[in-house]
Each structure stands twice: as C-alpha cells, then as structure tokens.
Amino acid sequence: MANTENTSEPQESQQPRKTPRKSQESHTEEDNRATARRPRPMEVLREAKAQFAELTNLEAESVTSFERTGDGWSLEVEVLELSRVPDTMSLMASYLVELDDEGQLTGYRRLRRYERGRADGRRSG
Template identity: 65%
Template sequence: MSNTKNTQESQESQESQNSQESQNSRNSSKTNDKQTANNRPSPMEVLRQARGQLAELTGMEAESVSSFEQTEEGWALEVEVLELERVPDTMSLMATYQVELDPDGQLTGYRRVRRYERGRSDARRGGR
C-alpha cells in the first residue's frame, strides 16, 4: 500500500508541476508580447540599422539620410551614398537609395532612385 500511495503522490506532484510550467509558459508568453511591443527600435536605432544593412548589401557606406518616415508597413528612408569617388571630389558620383524596413528595423528592400555628381544642384526640384 505504501508503493500505491507513493505512486499517487508522485503523479499528483507531476501534475502540479506540469500545471505550474503551463502557467509560467502562458505568463512568459504574455510578457514576451508586451516586451516585443515595448522593444521596438527607436528612430535612431532604425537609422543605424538601415545604414549598416544597406552598406553590407551594397558595399557602399551611407553618407547621409535625406528622408526618413514611419509608414504603415514599417519605415521608409532615402539614403545618400558615394558610388564612385573622383578627383576633384565635386565630380564624385553620388546616389540616392530608397530603403524600406519592417517595423523592427530589418531591411525589406532597397533601390537606387537617383544618381548625380556631388557638386551638382538638383534640377528636378526647381534648381536653376
């Protein structure tokens, strides 16, 4: 009878432990959901991530970010990069890349939208 009692106590202990683990798992999941919402990157973190990811993909370092906005899908940026260095520097070729990121700051796409010489004004926007 002692073995039967020990087996029953062991099963009850195991059930209690499983119930506790299940509760902890549910609480952890709720906490993770809150943390995920609260752990969204700040705009500055998004900018840093975008510059780094674009540089890694294209091999070109971003010189500046000329446009930055949050969208329904995440983030949209326009990044200026040096594509071809020339002498004098005003003859170097620059490019504007449109970069799209998800809400977490992960790059989802990019494309070159403009190429120009560094020393030239932008004729497309009413330049003289």
C-alpha cells in the same frame, strides 16, 4: 486564540490587494516586451545603414528622408558611388531603403545619380 484569529483575518484581507498589483505588474511587463520588440528611430537608422552597407558595399553619407510607414519604415540615403578628383565630380546616388516594422531591411532601389557638386535641377514650364 482570539488573538490568532485576528492575526489571520488581516493577512487574508491583504491578499486581494496583492492580486491587482500583480496584474498591474504583468501588464507593465507586457508593455515593456512590446516596447522592446519595437525599435527606436535612431536604432532603426543605425541598423538600416549597416544592413544597406553590408548588402551594397556602399556607405551611407547621410539620411535625407526618414518616415514611419504603415508596415515599417522608409528612408532615403545618399551614398558615394564613384570617387573622382576633384571631389565635386564624384558620383553620388540617392537610394530608397525600406524596412519592416522590426527594422529589418526588406528592399532598396536607387532613385537617382548625380555629381556631388551639382544641385537638383529646376525646370521652368
């Protein structure tokens, strides 16, 4: 019987060690869930381009600016608005696209239109 008592003591002493492990595991699970809710930058870019195209029927040719803001994401995309021949005469546009923290499009606006072959003008003062 002394042997049975010794066997139960080590089992009881092992239980407190399992409790911290479980709290560490649950903490890790919480971190994983938080990370799962927060999209990665490339996921945000892909989703933003897809949402923008669905809303405007314009395909983003490039993303020229991308940054994290206090309440989400902001990016600037270049799109072909009107195809012309020659291609250098096609009308391009630059749009500011705003997304929430989860990567859902919350708004967009056109910043400017220009011919594809034209560089930004510099004004001398």
